[in-house]
Structure formats: C-alpha cells, structure tokens
Amino acid sequence: MALRVLCRGGSIRPATIKSWHRPLQHRGYALSSYVVTPKELNEALQKNPPTKISTDPKVIPICASWFMPNDPHGRTGIEVFKKKRIPSARFFDIDEVKDHDSPYPHMLPTCEIFAEAMAKMGVRKDDELVIYDSEELGLFSAPRVAWTMRVYGHPRVHLLNNFKIWVQEGYPIEEGPPMVPNITKYPIPTYNTDMVVKFAEMKTIGYDHGKEGAEEIHILDARSKGRWEGSDPEPRPGLRSGHMPGSTSIPFQELLDPETKTLLPADKLKEIFEAKQLDPKKPMITSCGTGVTAAIIELALKESKFGSDDDRRLYDGSWT
Template sequence: MAVVLLMRRHALRTDKIISPLRAASQTRFESNLPRDRFLVTPRELDQALKRNAPSKLSTAPKTIPVCGTWFLPNDPEKRKGYEVYKKAHIRKARFFDLDKVSDTSSPYPHMLPSPEVFQEAMCELGINRDDTVVVYDSAELGIFSAPRVAWTFKILGHPAVHILNNFKLWVDEGYPVEEGEQREFNRTDYPTPSLDTSKVVAFEDIKTIAFDHNKEGSEPIQILDARPSGRFNGTDPEPRPGLPSGHMPGSISIPHSELLSPETKAMLPADQLRMVFEQKGVDPKHPIISSCGTGVTATVIDTALIQAGYGEGVRQVYDGSWTEWAQRVQPSDNLIVKSE
C-alpha cells in the first residue's frame, strides 16, 4: 500500500551577561560546523559563534543559536519556554515560539506553520536563508522540543540546520550565557519557503495504515510512538484533559527518554541508538512514521534515526499525533488500543 501524503494547512534589550549551520552563500561564507552531522557539540557551536557571530554590522551569513524551549501544558512547575529563555540563554539567541509560529487556525496544538507564517517569523527574528541555525533546548530537559523546531526549519526548506547536543552541557561546561528579554534584531528579507510534504503524514493516511495492520498484502509501515509507556499502554492519563490514552494498532513504543543519556539528557551515541531501535524490533528496511502527543517528541525519534543512520526508506512524522488521533477516530473504529 502506498502512503498518500497529505498536508494540512496548517523588546527592547534588557539582558546582561551572567557567565563567562550553512547554506551559506558558497562564495561568501563557509560554516565551520560539520555539514555531515545534524547534532553538534557545545564546543563546535562555541567555535562557530566565535567565527561567525550574529552582528548588526555585517550582512554576511551567520551562525545563529535558536532557543526552542517548550514545556507540556501539565508541567508540574508550570514553566513556560520564554520565561526559561529569559533566565539564561546563549548570547544573541533567538527565541522560537512553537505555539505562535504554527497553524493557529488548527484545533490541534502547534501544527506546522504555513510558509507565510514561517517567513514572517524569520524576518522578525533577523534570520536570513543563508544563515546557519543551531537549535537548542532547555538545560532542564536537555533534548525535548528543539528537534521539533529544527524539523520545522528543515521541512520549510532552510538549508543549514543543526541541533545542539545539548544546552545542559553548554552550561555545565562553562560556555557563556546571558539573561533578559529577547533583543531587537534587524528585520531580514527572508524569501517565502516551500513545504516538503514528503516528510509529513496526515490523519487519513495513518488511519488507513491502522486499518491495514496485519492484513495480508499490506505494506509493513512502522509507527514509532515517543510518549511515555504509561500513556502508550493506556494506564496513565494524557496531559490534556478528556483525551483518552492508549496507542494506534501495531505501533511501537519508544519513549523519547530512552534515546537520551539519563545523566546529561544529551542524545545517545549512534551505536547505542541503533541498539535501542533493534531491541524494539524496528526494521530499517521498511517505512517509519514517528508520532507522540502533539508532534514534538516524535521529532526526537526522527532525530535519533538520523543520528544512528537507521532506516533505508521513507521517514516521516505524523504532525497531529495522538492529540489529533484520539479526537478524530470513532469508538466503532476500534483504533485506540490499551495494553493488558
């Protein structure tokens, strides 16, 4: 069965110092970040910033840190991404608001933005298309929402995107941070991008895959679910009130925390990631779709697959994920499975 890919449409500076990627125009600039790696280390980012730091005086392509911090709506500490950004962020970092740079007309949270919405955000944040962006997360969570922001950049065609692995290590290793409100940036003239719909799968396609699960002759498409096992099994509640927990027929539970170091919250080395996928029974020769609660930690799985070099075929993300699924399937469909 072929998957039919459908796409839903989706301050003034008050900071102070508190402690001591490329698509560059090939004739003007060459980033010193490794082009063959999606994840970069704090040391690599520090060196890149020293060489190609954001500057109001230069129009040359730059290396720009982008903070993509976001927290679940049921966060026990009631943290908000921008509030955490104000407490400590990489110097001259831009804050990317997942909830605002999205399809706000959708009933589902932070769905992919339209090309026009993304373009306006880039202009306001002072990012040019030939700048290298390095997205990072909160020190508390290590890697959580930064992959979603980086995936958004990639889906909308930004050529040079990396993820910092990770901000907790950046802080622990003594690299400089600053506090305060986001700076004002010179507005850029970012061109209208195009969406790469080949990397996104929609509800109707997932429903077809679920109905075809275990049917003779159906294509073995794998759905990897990044939510915690309790929510996957249906024994723990979802963070959004009224939403049933459970999982899609045939999906595989890979909690995103299992892809991170328990000490540093950084992504595991490639060989350990491959071991996780192998132990979970993920076949690299068959298509893989990543899902989660709202399409955020699904991209942690997608990033881990890239980091591990795992998967030979189609690799996609279900944008609406469980929040859309649980609201749109009918009880008579029997498409919400709870483990015994």
C-alpha cells in the same frame, strides 16, 4: 521516492530547492554535522561577523524551549529563555509559529507564517541555525523545531547536544531581556510533503494494519509506556490514552542519557532500535502526543543511520 513540495494551501510541484544539508556555493560553513557539541558551537560563534549590522551570513542559536501544559512548575519557554540563554540567541515559540486555523496544538504553520517568524527573528536564508532546548530538559522540543526548519527547506540547520552541557562547561550565557533583532526579508518557502504524514493517510494505515497485502510500516511512539498502554492519562484534559494499531512504544527518554539528557551515541541508539525488533528496510513513521517528541525518535534514527532518510516521516498532530 521523488521529492515533491508545496506551500500549504497551494499546489504541488516538483522541488527546486536544494537539500537542506548541502552547502551553498558562495561561502564555507562553520559546522559540518547535524548534531553539534557546545564546543563546536562556541567556536563557530567566534567566526561570526564582528558587527550586528553586518549582512554577512552568520551562525545563530535558536532557543526552542517548550514545556508540557501540565508542567508541575508552570514553566514556559519564553520565561526560561529570558532567564538564561546563549548570547545572540533568538526564541522560536512552537505555540505561536503554527497553523492558527487548526484546532490542534502547534501544527505546522503555513509557509507565510513560517517566513514571517524567521524574518522577525532576524534570520536570513543563508544563516546557519543551531537549535537548542532548555537547560532543564536537555533535549525535548528542539528536535521538533530543527525538523520544522528542514521541512521548510532552510539550507543549514543543526541541533545542539545540549544547553545543559553548555552551561556546565562554562560557555557564555546571557540573562535578562533579550535583544530585539533587526527584521529581515525571509523568502516564503516551499513545504516538503515527503517528511510529513497527515491524518487521512495515518487513519488508512491504522485501518489497514494486519490486512493481507497492506504495506508494513513501523509506527514509533515517543510517549511514555503508560500513555501508550492506556494505563496513564494524557496530559491534555479529555484526551484518552492508548495507541494506534501496530505501533511500537519507544519512550523518548530511552534515547537520552539519563544524567546529561544528551542524545545517546549512534551505536547505543542502533542497539535500542534492534532490541525493539525494527526492520531498517521498512518505512518508519514517528509519533507522540502532538508531534513534538516524535522528532526525538526521528533524530535518533537519523543519527544512528537506522533506515532510509527517504522512508522516514513524522506524523504531525500525532495522538491528539
């Protein structure tokens, strides 16, 4: 599949950016794998430049905590970030860094909004980012933010597995009002269209399901089995439950350790996908309620090397 990129609202053109996982030439990087342990992150942070005013590339933790609108405790991401976080961490708010012209929650932002958010967080293009979730949820919205960073071509993105373990193992934490980072100049990026499915295409795939000659595509739904079956209500008022024709239910909780909320080992993830009778040779689209926990399935497919990177996309906006 040929890589094509665009800045949302702009024209499509051939890609000129390097793959997100390839290191830049001018320096070595502290982390080698996409999913990193608390120990690996802690060691990487020790290698950062010693002064805050340094312009040298550094490892930056990014808190991506987010809670469902019907959270029984009324928690918000920014509140838990202020309460407890990794030292020097910045906060990425998916309810703010989004397409503000869309009626749907936290759709991917424009290239300009993304660049502005990165600049306000004090991030530079050659910084190495480690995205993490709240201690309470372990892995939930961080995979969505890490995926978003990749969509916009940030060269080095990683995911912490996870902050719950970071706290349990006694690594440093900060509490109280966070530091205000120095604003940087982050270049307006391009947008990798090959990682995203939009509504018009998804509707066509749904209508074509089961028809002779239609392409066979796995649609993997991360919502609970009850929401997928239509027996449980959606968390957003007025939104009916149920599922898209031909989709497969893979509640994201099945991909996480029930105690630690860490991502399961690659071999266990592969067993789950095989038990769902998925064919790794077929294209795969991940979906959920709005496009957040769909990224957990995308992460699990990536880590287990189940299917091709070129044939795996996320449906932005998803069921909503």
